[in-house]
Amino acid sequence: MxxxxxxxxxxxxxxxxxxxxxxxxxxxxxxxxxxxxxxxxxxxxxxxxxxxxxLKKIPSLTGIREASDGSLTIGALTTMREIETAPLIRRKYPFLAQSAAEVGSIQIRNRATIGGNMANATPSADVAPALLILDARVKISRSDGEKIVLLEEFFIGPGKTIIQQGDVLTEILIPPTPPDFCGEYIKFSPREMMDLAYVGVAVGVVAEGARKRCRDARIALCAVSPTPIRTRKAEETSNECKPISDVRSSAAYRKEMVRVNTRRALLNAAAGYVDNLSWTARRDRRYS
Amino acid sequence: MEELAVVGKSVTRIDAEEKVTGQTVYGYDLVLPGMLYGKALFSTRPHAIIKRINTEKAKNYPGVHAVITGADAPWIHGETIKDTPFLAQGKVRYVGEPIAAVAAVDEDTAQAAVALIEVEYEDLPAYFSPEEASKPGARAIHEDYPKYHKADFIVTSPLPNVCEHFKLRTGDVEQGLRKSDLVLEQRYRVPAIQHAAMEPHSAHAMVDDSGKLTVWVPNDAPFRVRTETAEALGLPPEKIRYINPYQGGGFGSKGGLKVERIAIALAYHTKGRPVRVKFNRQETFVSTSTRHGAIVRIKSGVKSDGTLVAREITIYWDAGAYSEKSATVCIRGSLPSPGPYRIPHVKVDGYAVYTNKPVAGAFRGYGIPQAAWACEQHMDDLAKRLHMDPLEFRLKNIFVDGDITYWGEELHNVGLKETLLRATEAIGWGKTEKLDPKGFKIGKGFACISKPTRTPTTSNASVLVDGQGKVTILAGTVEIGQGCSTMLSQVAAEELGVPIENTRMHPLDTDVIPFDSSTTSSRSTFHMGNAVRHAAIHAREQLAQMASGILQAPEEHLRFSDGKVFLKKDPHHAITLGEVIRTQLGPDGVVRGNGSYTYELGKDVDPQTGHSDHASAFYMYATQAAEVAVDEETGRVRLLRVVAAHDVGKAINPLNCVAQVEGGLAMGIGAALHEELVVDNQGRVRNPSFLDYHLVTSLDVPEMKTIIVECPAPDGPYGAKGLGEPGLAPTPAAIGNAVANALGIRIYDLPLTPERVYWAIQAATD
Structure with a gap:
């Protein structure tokens, strides 16, 4: 130090x-x-x-709000702990609350903010895949006005975003999701807690009718590419991600784990939400 | 025997309240008046000649008081082999070796000045594997090894870079293997891991005007490190004083001269001002010590009825760059490496080998966990090939009372069989459901060990009783978190018949406290427990003599209880201990009892055969069992349950025994599933932080069941043996056996990370 x-x-x-x-x-x-x-x-x-x-003296940067159309606005300084515990998020997008709960320790989550986490563009950011499958956008303020961009286009490399000197990331915007939308996040890491994702997989499916015909499937990954990514060629996730080998694990193993965990996440999502599931119980679904 | 009042009871730890309320001052918290702050410069090369060091810029940096290199501290130390410079002497042997140090007005200034020191290296070929480093023709990492001063039990080897060669020779292994119906040979590997005590390493040192050196450091053997310091500096021991603040965990890492030597070297250049050197977490990972990585080759011959006939073992202990405790780890880890079994033909070769890696040293278990990882899995594989149940196979061969071991010692008070039966019963051995509801493979496994303690060793203690009836214990056992102060207070309170609240431990200071060998090797309850017991009895005898006059009764009719002396037949005829002293010695009188304990029978092992008829004052026996669920698709091992049955002789504090075992289990689970200090091909540690070096969290530890087995040791206090180390020793092997039981696949290398298990499954299905 x-x-x-x-x-x-x-x-x-x-x-x-x-x-x-x-x-x-x-x-x-x-x-x-x-x-x-x-x-x-x-x-x-x-x-x-x-x-x-x-930025912490700016009052307008905090809070989670829901609009009448069901869209959500999350202030950039909202802490991970708030995302994890907010009743609105837990009810609407439990996998997003869970992805926030997967970050570090409670002490860290009391400090770390969702805006800071996105702006730092860590490849292994747990919340990013959950936001990516929600088609989240970020609002960026600059001296000459504001712009809204897709989170998917916001990340450009490890630690790199389209933010320019003086731009402020002010809000995360989540557009309305179809009524049958169901999401799932699986963090794969050797340790149960306090660990970085070796592979993080978020999926969202829209299953219609009694036979649960899948109308839409979205998949996003973290820790296996230079940035968190939305895998548009969804069925070929293993080819789309480009993991590296490091002290944590090999690239080959990460690819295998993308395949396994994506399938598990899809099956869990297709099964639908379980009401009042604690996040630890949600997390244990990674094993099934 | 009368019923015991406090011994055997789960009294609350006497240091619990001050620790949980944050009042305890640990070594790392210590602040001394007028102190300076030291930082070291560490080698960036694994093996190189230092061509030149330029300290000019650092010396001129504002706020700097001293900048020193090896030339300013030309001292060499080593507990058994004097091979370690205080600061590098002309060459470096690992990345992380201290080269130079700065003392300054604050730590930031010292660090900034360290960054200004320039070093020019000339690289030499480096070795990162003990097998490579000991191949004939390998270049010597220590050119002067033949000239080093060595303890007389060190056995050298013609092989390069071997700093100790342990040999055990019993029977005729070749013949034994030929006579066997089945022979199996395997090779297991264990990586280096780090102790990761919660408190990183720190030391404070000062040299006063009289030339006396005082060192404040949480060291696990203050008297031993004083001797090592005295030998290095060429001073008589009385010119050196070690003061031991509370230690925030050690697990073997906080012994010998590590951060101490940097503080000491600086103190000789700071004119009477104390110097503090604190290692941060990264420095603690790289530049203190690690557990020995080991490669174990094991070959066994067995009769078709399951009788073990012969076992041949070769262990390469990766010593790292300096010998530290490698010689004794090699001896005491290799000696029982064939396991707690009757085997007529045994040959063991243990090689402690220098490499250009971080220094390996003592680690809770002292070589037993590495050997057990190999031996206990090997036992299961032998059983499988014999189509025998692993429990039945072990029961046929394990040590029992009266056995003569392969090192020539007759064993008594062996609680091993009971631990084996109770641990396997508790895990439900033989009642295995192969699939859990989620479709994972379920498996159970167990492993057993015996662990010796360092022998012979000595403990001394004094017990003071004052006119208020308060008891002060002077004992050189270090409170490293293991609960020794509570245990010793219980012993003193028991013998003097005082409430435990009336006892306290005197702070540890080598100028005040009588000699103790060390707080290592699980020896303190047995040795210091005896010494304190003798000291308390000695004080009680003096008090009885005094009280007999006051109470007009012969001493043998007196009883001590609840802080009072009274007649056994007439408890109301009583006087408090304080009154006894005040009456006889005046208001400021003190009664002092002294006690000493040495296990006299202990005999060093014979260097040529490895034999000893009393290799250890006592043996600790344990069996642990685990149940796992393996996720075949990811390779992830989930622990469902662990059971640990330990023969402790007598539990002086049962709750503390359970806590000691649970702490050991958590550490053993980490070693089994997560921990590895990764060193790359440049000799750099790649994961020197808690981000990438994975200790277990509470969520990674499953339900734990501890079974205390009490097979008393007649020489131990109240029958007690020891317990500090075995808690983690069989854990990885038990988990390894459970994984093999679940998958039908043997994995030979630790740790059992998801990735390692995954590829093993893939290789087996290909």
Whole structure:
């Protein structure tokens, strides 16, 4: 661990003020949300920010809201713990709540935010596949206005997104899903908790009628590509992902686990939601 | 024997409240007035000559008080082989070896100055496997090994880089194998793992004006490290003082001179100011010590009725770059490696081999877990080929009372069979359902071990009783979290008949506390338990003599209980211990009892044959069993249940015994399923953090059942043996046997990660 070089910290109270700070101070600035990635980057990975803009004083960046059409808006500073525990998310998208619960420890989830997690674009981010199968979008504010892009197009590489200096990720938007939509997230890692995904698979299916004819199937993966991905050529997931070998596991094994866990997730999703299932019980479904 | 009052009771740990309320000051928390902060520069090369070190920039960095290299600290240490420099002397032998150190006004300044030290290396060929490093023709990692000062029991070898060669020779293995109906040969591997104690390593050191060196460090053997320091520095031991703050776990890692030597070297250059050196987690992973990685070749011959005839074992212990405790791990890990079985023809060769990897040292179990991983799975495979039940096969061959072991010792008080029967009964051995509702393969397995303790060793203790009837125990056993202070308090309270609340442990300081060999090798309950018991009895005898005058009764009619002395026949005729002392010695009087214990019979093993008629003061026996569900599609092993039956002789504190076993099981489960210190082909540790080095979490540990077996040791206090180490020793083998039972596939290498199990399943189905 090294001593951080001194840097300035700003605490804007509005989004325009935050954008303006970046315009004024130029390159070398970093946003601070939960700090669970930034502080480690500074202390242990040699990141030297010129200045840091703390977003936590901006009131409009928190909260989970549902619109009358069923769409959801999640403020970028909403913590993983809030996603995990919010009754609205648990009822509507239990797999999304579960994917948030899979992140780190409760202490980490109390700090880590969904916006910070997306903006850091970690290939193994658990929440990303769950959002990808929901066709989630992100709202980005900049000094000259706002834009909304698909999360799928937001990630461009490990730690890289389309965000430019001074852009603020303000909201995650989840459009309405069909009434019969059912999703599932499986995190595959050797340890039960406190682990990074070796493979993360989220699937969503829309099964219609008594015979459960599948009208739509969506599959997204994390930890097996440079970014979390939506596998559009869904039935060929093993070919679409490009895992690497590292100290955790080999690429070949990761590919095998994508195949196995995708099938399991699809079968679970097709079986439909079970009411009032605890997330740990949900998680145990990875074994079936 | 009268009924025991506190011994054998599950009293609450005396240190529980201060620990759970966060008041305990551990070594890592210690702050000394005027202290400076030290940081070390570590080698980035696995094997290289240091051509040049430039410390000028570091010396000129503001806030720096001292910058030192090997030239400023030209000392060599080693417990059994003096091969380890305080700071690298002209060459480095592993990535992570300390080369230079800085003392500065704060840790950040020290770290910044360390970054300014320039080192120029000339690389040498490096070895990362003990088999490669000991092949004839391999280059010596320690060119001066023949010249090193060595303990007299060290056996050298003509093979390169072997720092100890253990030999056991009993009967005629060749002939035994020829006479056998079945011969099976296998090769097992165990990787290096790290202790991962919750508290990382730290030490504080100061040299005062008189030249006396004081070291504050949570070390598991303060007297042994004082001797090692004295020998290295050429000082008499009384010029060195070790003060032992609370230790936040050690598991064998916090012995010898590790972070200590950097603090000591700096203290000689900081003019009377104390220096603190704290290792962070990464430094603790790489630059302290690891458990020995091991390669075990095992070959057995057996009669078709299941009688073991011969066993031949070769173990390569990966010592890493320096010998540390490798010689004794090699001796005491190799000696019982053929397992707790009667075998007439045995040949064991254990080689501790230098490699260019992090230093391996003591680790809870001291070589037994590695050997058990091989031996106990080998036993199951032998049983399978004999078409015998593994339990029946073991029962036919295990040690029982009166057996003469293959190292020549007659055994008594052997609780092994009871552990075997009770553990297998508890797991429901023989009642295996092959499929669980989810379609996973279910399997059960078990493994047993016997573990010796380091012998002979000595413990001394004193017990002080004051005019308030309070009891202070002076004992050199280190509270490393194992609960020794509670156990020793129970022993003193029992013998003096005082409430346990009236006892306390004196802080550990080698200038005050009488000598103790070490808090290692599961020896403390047996040895220090005896010493404290003798000291308390000695104090009680003095008190009885005093009280007999006051109570007008002969000593043998007195009884001690509830802080009072009274007549056995007339309990109301009583006087408190405090009153006895105040009456006889005045208000500030103190009665001091002294006790000492050495297991006299202990004899070092013969270096040529490995034989000893008393290799250990006592033996610890255990059987553990596991039930697993294996997810064949992913290779993931889910533990359903584990059972551990341990012969402890006598449980002085049953609850603490269960806790000790459960802690051991959790560690053993980690070693079985997750843990491996990954070293790449450049000698770098690839996972020196809890992100990628996987310890188990509470969710990875299943239902645990601990069975305490009490087969008393006549020489132990109240019959007690030891328990610190065995909790993790048979665990991986029991789980390995359960996995093999579930899948019908034997996996020879640890850990049983999902990926390893998956590919083993694929290879078997291809």
């Amino acid at each position: 090294k001593r951080p070089e001194p840097f300035e910290v700003f605490q804007p109270v509005s989004i325009p003020e935050a954008c303006e700070l970046f315009r004024k101070h130029g390159p070398g600035g970093h946003f601070l949300a939960g700090g669970t990635d930034l502080v480690i980057a500074i202390k242990e990975k040699g990141l030297v920010p010129r200045y840091v803009v703390d």
